[in-house]
Amino acid sequence: MIDQQDRIIKINIEDEMKSSYIDYSMSVIVSRALPDVRDGFKPVHRRILYGMSDLNNTADKPHKKSARIVGEVLGKYHPHGDSSVYNAMVRLAQHWSMRYTLVDGQGNMGSVDGDSPAAMRYTEARLNRLAEEMLRDIDKETVDFQLNFDDTLLEPSVLPTRIPNLLINGSSGIAVGMATNIAPHNLTECINGIIAYIDDRDIDTQGLMHYIKAPDFPTGGYIYGYKGVEEAFETGRGRIVMRGKAEIETGKTHDKIIISEIPYLVNKADLIKHIADLVSDKRIDGISNVNDESDRDGMRIVVDIKRDGNANVVLNKLYKLTALQSSFSVNSIALVKGRPELLSLKRMIELFVEHRIDVVIRRTKFELRKAEERAHILQGLIIASDNIDEVIAIIRSSSTPQEAIQRLMDRFNLSEIQSRAIVEMRLRQLTGLEQDKLRAEFEEIQKLIAYLNEILVNEELRMKVIKDELIEIREKYGDGRRSEIIFASEEMNPEDFYANEDMVITISHMGYIKRTPLADFHTQNRGGVGVRGTDTREEDFVEYIYPATTHNYMLFFTQKGKCYWLRVFEIPEGTKNSKGRAIQNLLNIDSDDAVNAFVRVETLQDKEYINSHNLLFCTQQGIVKKTPLEAYSRPRQNGVNAITIREDDRVISVRLTDGNQHVILANRNGRAIRFAEKDVRPMGRTATGVRGMTLDDDGQDCIIGMICMKPDSEDTILVVSEQGFGKRTKLNDEDGEPVYRITRRGGKGVKTLNVTEKTGKLVAIKSVTDDNDLMIINKSGVTIRVKISDLRIMGRATQGVRLINLEKRNDQIASVCKVNSDEEEIEEIGDMENISGETEETNTDIE
Numbered sequence: 001m002i003d004q005q006d007r008i009i010k011i012n013i014e015d016e017m018k019s020s021y022i023d024y025s026m027s028v029i030v031s032r033a034l035p036d037v038r039d040g041f042k043p044v045h046r047r048i049l050y051g052m053s054d055l056n057n058t059a060d061k062p063h064k065k066s067a068r069i070v071g072e073v074l075g076k077y078h079p080h081g082d083s084s085v086y087n088a089m090v091r092l093a094q095h096w097s098m099r100y101t102l103v104d105g106q107g108n109m110g111s112v113d114g115d116s117p118a119a120m121r122y123t124e125a126r127l128n129r130l131a132e133e134m135l136r137d138i139d140k141e142t143v144d145f146q147l148n149f150d151d152t153l154l155e156p157s158v159l160p161t162r163i164p165n166l167l168i169n170g171s172s173g174i175a176v177g178m179a180t181n182i183a184p185h186n187l188t189e190c191i192n193g194i195i196a197y198i199d200d201r202d203i204d205t206q207g208l209m210h211y212i213k214a215p216d217f218p219t220g221g222y223i224y225g226y227k228g229v230e231e232a233f234e235t236g237r238g239r240i241v242m243r244g245k246a247e248i249e250t251g252k253t254h255d256k257i258i259i260s261e262i263p264y265l266v267n268k269a270d271l272i273k274h275i276a277d278l279v280s281d282k283r284i285d286g287i288s289n290v291n292d293e294s295d296r297d298g299m300r301i302v303v304d305i306k307r308d309g310n311a312n313v314v315l316n317k318l319y320k321l322t323a324l325q326s327s328f329s330v331n332s333i334a335l336v337k338g339r340p341e342l343l344s345l346k347r348m349i350e351l352f353v354e355h356r357i358d359v360v361i362r363r364t365k366f367e368l369r370k371a372e373e374r375a376h377i378l379q380g381l382i383i384a385s386d387n388i389d390e391v392i393a394i395i396r397s398s399s400t401p402q403e404a405i406q407r408l409m410d411r412f413n414l415s416e417i418q419s420r421a422i423v424e425m426r427l428r429q430l431t432g433l434e435q436d437k438l439r440a441e442f443e444e445i446q447k448l449i450a451y452l453n454e455i456l457v458n459e460e461l462r463m464k465v466i467k468d469e470l471i472e473i474r475e476k477y478g479d480g481r482r483s484e485i486i487f488a489s490e491e492m493n494p495e496d497f498y499a500n501e502d503m504v505i506t507i508s509h510m511g512y513i514k515r516t517p518l519a520d521f522h523t524q525n526r527g528g529v530g531v532r533g534t535d536t537r538e539e540d541f542v543e544y545i546y547p548a549t550t551h552n553y554m555l556f557f558t559q560k561g562k563c564y565w566l567r568v569f570e571i572p573e574g575t576k577n578s579k580g581r582a583i584q585n586l587l588n589i590d591s592d593d594a595v596n597a598f599v600r601v602e603t604l605q606d607k608e609y610i611n612s613h614n615l616l617f618c619t620q621q622g623i624v625k626k627t628p629l630e631a632y633s634r635p636r637q638n639g640v641n642a643i644t645i646r647e648d649d650r651v652i653s654v655r656l657t658d659g660n661q662h663v664i665l666a667n668r669n670g671r672a673i674r675f676a677e678k679d680v681r682p683m684g685r686t687a688t689g690v691r692g693m694t695l696d697d698d699g700q701d702c703i704i705g706m707i708c709m710k711p712d713s714e715d716t717i718l719v720v721s722e723q724g725f726g727k728r729t730k731l732n733d734e735d736g737e738p739v740y741r742i743t744r745r746g747g748k749g750v751k752t753l754n755v756t757e758k759t760g761k762l763v764a765i766k767s768v769t770d771d772n773d774l775m776i777i778n779k780s781g782v783t784i785r786v787k788i789s790d791l792r793i794m795g796r797a798t799q800g801v802r803l804i805n806l807e808k809r810n811d812q813i814a815s816v817c818k819v820n821s822d823e824e825e826i827e828e829i830g831d832m833e834n835i836s837g838e839t840e841e842t843n844t845d846i847e
Helices: 013-033 043-054 066-076 082-091 129-135 165-169 187-199 227-235 268-280 311-321 345-386 388-397 401-412 416-423 432-457 459-477 607-612
Strands: 103-106 124-127 145-147 154-156 171-174 179-182 222-224 237-243 245-250 255-261 287-292 301-305 325-331 333-336 339-342 484-486 502-508 512-517 542-549 553-558 562-567 595-601 614-619 623-628 651-657 662-667 671-676 703-709 716-721 725-730 762-768 772-778 782-787 813-820 832-834 844-846
Touching: 013 043, 013 171, 043 066, 043 082, 043 124, 043 129, 043 154, 066 082, 066 124, 124 129, 129 459, 165 187, 165 345, 179 333, 187 345, 187 459, 227 237, 227 325, 227 345, 245 311, 255 311, 268 287, 268 301, 301 311, 345 388, 345 401, 345 416, 345 432, 345 459, 388 401, 401 416, 432 459, 542 595, 542 813, 553 651, 595 651, 614 703, 651 703, 662 762, 703 762, 762 813
Parallel strands: 222 484, 595 844, 651 844
Antiparallel strands: 103 124, 145 154, 171 179, 179 325, 222 237, 237 325, 245 255, 255 301, 287 301, 333 339, 502 512, 502 542, 542 832, 553 562, 553 595, 614 623, 614 651, 662 671, 662 703, 716 725, 716 762, 772 782, 772 813, 813 832, 832 844
């Protein structure tokens, strides 16, 4: 008896795990999840087609029960679950899953809504004609066969397909450590591309793309943008954006969006449910109803638009928020000689053509062998027919067939095969007609043998055979594209999602931001108490308020001199009373920095615009700097350095100018300086700047704001103090003489408001007209809106009039802005400027 210890083999568990897992992963990669580049099939699909062929379940025969087919495949070739085989077979019959179906299904084979197929005992199937083309010549030794799972039968290792199946139907699968996702293409285009490759082996990807334009998805739709297609064809990886096909129908009462095609692999029922969920969650406005009106004639999803809704905006939001726009991530990995390889378009075609060459050579050798065998027999039969009387005599005088065969071999110098054919020859072949047929057949077979030999030695003829067979396939099964290509649209234009509306952007002292439609605010008379405009936490208050339209760019500048970008539609929308979102959650701002200056820019794409405008910076310590807008026209996620700031200084105002403005700076103590913008030379993005105004030596003085005006502007200058006093002063008098005299930059300036204990220190300066309204927000959140035309124009050194009654509230002004008013309704926003209610804080002008 063998000792127990001798039967135990000690091994390292780490080595065993590593070895076993590698074996398992390779098995999954090679035998389950990845398709072969030659026929585009994974083993299960290949076995299904071969099993159906075995059953003689072809397109010209009646359908067979799916359970019968699944049983055949399971029992002979594929020892896995029946559901895996059935689901794979069903998918081959789904016209929305396969660009070219290979199985003709009968019964419920599932739906584009994600419904499951009926059980296999209810459905029936057979091969369709295209699948038969993939199996044609399989009996001519064109491919290698291997033993099945129990070594009792042989199965093909690959199919001798005439069709570039990997390209036309694509494939997807997840292996261990790798995955594949290959898009389907158009058969006609693919064959044209393969023929072009055969004619010119040096053709590049761009050349092939003249023939194979892009993937062609079974569900149609649009391919939106071409860059991802080029990348996928060139490298084997790329992201292809797909859009459903939708049209806007204009009705008498409301518009409708009709969706007739959806992106590949999108579940229609899930898409409709998602749209309904978005409407109920109020993430999409303007939709009143969604109906699925699809029938046997085609897909039709109807989205009803509300009467006041904008169908274009709704459609673009559907593209953005739902699977109506999806992406197909191409990852063209397939098995090449048993090893996974990432394949470009040209490499796929090259390997398919290699497979076709191999199949044609092997088929030709098989046919040549059969032809030569037949010719050999025919030679013997012809000899026999020429000597028929002697042959008959030999056969009659022989006691056994074997003796007859041997005597014929000896007499006429024949082979055993020839002699046996003569002995087995039927009497009808002795007629003269049959003898003529023998000679005609021999001549024909000699020509065939010469032709087959020519194929084997002449590469040009071999390639012509391959091309002719491809053209035959194209003529029989080719069709037009289903997916249209929109070449020019690499990315969606975000502006398409938002109507261009006037907004008020509100930012609180603690850094909460929101956009609110301007129409939410209304006008009051001067001196009113105001209405509550924003709910803030007790220690918070609205600090900045400025106008913009939805499509504008907003440039955000921090006190440390960094610049960030946002489109206005990217700022969260809130009601008049909502708090908004923290700026820190929208921009990548350092924790010890804060946004305190803003510029609205119409566009950053127009070169003429960005080269003809400047950004003019002003700091708390009176430094100014001018830089062309072009230096800030390339948005970056993490922002850029906009100005170099000293430690004891910070940015308080940034203005957009055209180079011909006059600049007016004001300080807390009520003085202002006016100088020409041209006095400030243009500098680079990271420069520090030059002195704009000299501050008082009291240690508390600082710049509270900057405005820029045309030298001959009719606008008036409005200054506001912290206790709610303000006044308007002309820039120039009636004779055109400056009320604020023009000096060189760097001076101390002239008085602009008579600062007293009653008025408090100066907190805001801005340019206004009679068409403007003034909007004032206090720290307590109270908002008041008054007409500028109610404020009379006064002298430069006066104390002004009361703008808002703060005495009863023991309050202070937190923020001031101006808007253009048109009596009852505000049509357009003009300039808006911000101030701070804190005496140690400075103002931020906003354009």
